[in-house]
Amino acid sequence: MSTALKSIKSLAPLLDRVLVQRIKAEAKTAGGIFLPETAVKELNEAKVLAVGPGLRDRDGKIVPMGVKSGDKVLIPQFGGSPIKVGDEEYHLFRDHDILAKINE
Amino acid sequence: MSTALKSIKSLAPLLDRVLVQRIKAEAKTAGGIFLPETAVKELNEAKVLAVGPGLRDRDGKIVPMGVKSGDKVLIPQFGGSPIKVGDEEYHLFRDHDILAKINE
Amino acid sequence: MSTALKSIKSLAPLLDRVLVQRIKAEAKTAGGIFLPETAVKELNEAKVLAVGPGLRDRDGKIVPMGVKSGDKVLIPQFGGSPIKVGDEEYHLFRDHDILAKINE
Amino acid sequence: MSTALKSIKSLAPLLDRVLVQRIKAEAKTAGGIFLPETAVKELNEAKVLAVGPGLRDRDGKIVPMGVKSGDKVLIPQFGGSPIKVGDEEYHLFRDHDILAKINE
């Protein structure tokens, strides 16, 4: 399917949405052994690609976002809005659905 | 069916509603090869045709809309109110349901 | 069934309710060809016959209604409270359920 | 069944409740022809017999009721609490569930 979306970089999330891409599990063990396809599970770790400006509270003030572009985060197993650009899949989550930051 | 609605331009969305039209997937690849009908999937990209004035907060002040007429946006896979004018289909979404702006 | 309601004009909607009547699809095409019964679908366009005074916000102030008597509006496919007076059918919707105004 | 309730007039609705009695459809047409039993449908028009004092808002002030005793009103098809006194049936609705006043 040809998509009108040239690049994921053209997406600017609205409100408190967070654009992430799941980190792919390497198909080999820590010791370097390559694993058969069925042993590779989807990870819940993701990289933040872009964030919205944040929601407004009742006084109209912007509530600061919990994560920022470049952060590595833990996302929920389910939920979020999937977006496909070419062969790559991305997700949009609400800021409060991001479970944790991953510090390295 | 003859419709009383002469043109989509006569529609003025109320409150925080956003009138959009899905962008049609081109039935050919980037390389120019025409695709058979079954390979053309519906896109979640849409053009904003008109927006409502916005909701009022508790103090009666209008909350500014996140998108404006002419914006290219990412809409959810499901939801929204479908509107048919002749052969064309449009959708009304609430402002907070629009996922992201698409900058080009 | 004999109804106690003499005329739809005796109905005064309460709170933020909007009394509308669906606009009937003409059973002929723009070119004047009469369509068989099965090709005539129900339209979601309606005429506003009467509106309530509006809801009160937390401070007791009336929130102004989005539509007024005489407006032509787009109503949702489903929902609302149907009212029958003789052979005619009307609907009561809440103001925030009216999708859009139709300007002509 | 003998009921302890001597008269419907002894009922004083609490909060924003409205005590109504459905108006019975006359079993004859406007022209005076009596209709067979099966052609007489239940009407959604009702007479207000008593109203509660109204709900309190967050500041403790009473929100005025939308209808008053003696009003003729349009009630929803379903809902409300049915009350039987002898052979007569009554209903209690919340003030905001009353659809419209009927002016004559």
Added chain:
Amino acid sequence: MSTALKSIKSLAPLLDRVLVQRIKAEAKTAGGIFLPETAVKELNEAKVLAVGPGLRDRDGKIVPMGVKSGDKVLIPQFGGSPIKVGDEEYHLFRDHDILAKINE
């Protein structure tokens, strides 16, 4: 079953709860004719035995209860928490669930 609760009078409802006992339908007609068991239906009239202190609003002030001990009230057909003390059955309702007071 031996119950630890000696008397229903030892129960002090919490918050906005209302302790009531259904009024039993007399098994005879107004004219004094005793009715067979199957003709005696459960009534929705109840006597208030005790009330809680009331809920607190957002400012911490107690919202006054709508009914008081000794009141005769109309209760909903369903709901409430049943309590058995010996052979007698009682119910706890929230204050806002009591439908109406019965004045005699």
Added chain:
Amino acid sequence: MSTALKSIKSLAPLLDRVLVQRIKAEAKTAGGIFLPETAVKELNEAKVLAVGPGLRDRDGKIVPMGVKSGDKVLIPQFGGSPIKVGDEEYHLFRDHDILAKINE
């Protein structure tokens, strides 16, 4: 199952939670006759063993708890979080779910 929890006394409920233990029905009648096992039903009376500090309202002030350690209370038939310590079963309820105090 060996449990890491040495004693129920080591549990300090959080927020507005109330730790209770159901009062066991005596397996004999008031007259001293021992009842067969099947005639002994679970009671909804419980003893309060510990209470949390209470919830905070919107201004950050602690809302006082309705019950305190040592109180005898009426608990709902269902709900609450069961806790097992050895052979004994306890429950955690929210303060607002406790139905009534039992004064003796």
Added chain:
Amino acid sequence: MSTALKSIKSLAPLLDRVLVQRIKAEAKTAGGIFLPETAVKELNEAKVLAVGPGLRDRDGKIVPMGVKSGDKVLIPQFGGSPIKVGDEEYHLFRDHDILAKINE
């Protein structure tokens, strides 16, 4: 599955989330007798490994967390977000879902 997460210590919970690890039931009785596998049940006791900064109230002030790193707590039987790092399983709960602290 090779996981990108090197250590659970790299996880920094967001908002009011609490990272815990269930305490494993010892597979022997208090008297030192080893129990067969099927007699060892999962405990609802857990150790707090890390906590988020807390939610913000309407005025933007941080609501203090009820538990802190190092606390031993009682967690609900169900719920929470499971996280696997290597062979170990952890859970993220919201602060208000933690039932009680366990003091030793």
